[in-house]
Amino acid sequence: MAFGRSSKVALLQKVPLFRALSRRQLEEIAQLADEIDIASGRRLATAGETGYELFMIVEGKAAVKTRGRTVSLGPGDFFGEMSLIDRGPRSATVEAATDMRLLVVGNREFWRLLDAAPPLVVKIMRTLSQRVRDAEASASR
Ligand code: CMP
Numbered sequence: 001m002a003f004g005r006s007s008k009v010a011l012l013q014k015v016p017l018f019r020a021l022s023r024r025q026l027e028e029i030a031q032l033a034d035e036i037d038i039a040s041g042r043r044l045a046t047a048g049e050t051g052y053e054l055f056m057i058v059e060g061k062a063a064v065k066t067r068g069r070t071v072s073l074g075p076g077d078f079f080g081e082m083s084l085i086d087r088g089p090r091s092a093t094v095e096a097a098t099d100m101r102l103l104v105v106g107n108r109e110f111w112r113l114l115d116a117a118p119p120l121v122v123k124i125m126r127t128l129s130q131r132v133r134d135a136e137a138s139a140s141r
Pocket of ligand 1: 045051064066071078079080081082083084089090091092093094131134135
């Protein structure tokens with residue numbers, strides 16, 4: 001189901017991740033991202049495999065499974081950035097824990113997105129730092 005660009009912008013405005021962005025930046029994102037609906041239980045990333053997309057959650061919840069631990073992500077959260085940034089394999093397996101609505105960007109669009117919306121770069125850096133801290137904390141537990 002394809003949404004027009006203006007309804008995609010309306011969707012983006014509901015996501016806290018994008019709150020700091022201008023209308024123009026939201027329009028650029030709407031152009032770069034595809035909207036997909038995913039059924040509960042679907043696997044979106046597999047640990048160890050090559051990853052080609054970043055996913056941003058609009059509705060629903062995802063379960064991130066890392067070394068014996070499950071982290072829940074919800075609306076406004078994103079995942080899949082690590083493989084795009086360092087071209088390494090997926091660091092965790094991610095599955096839809098409920099039915100989900102997501103925005104997806106491929107590798108090339110990901111880098112264009114960061115150029116188009118610098119506040120997202122800051123947001124992604126912050127989130128990555130938190131994920132490293134989480135991983136460190138759970139490794140030393
Ligand atoms: P990537 O490695 O591309 O694919 C799996 C994704 O799971 C990863 O990017 C992150 O987006 C996400 N992820 C990995 N570890 C954590 C964590 N500790 N907390 C939240 N999300 C994570």
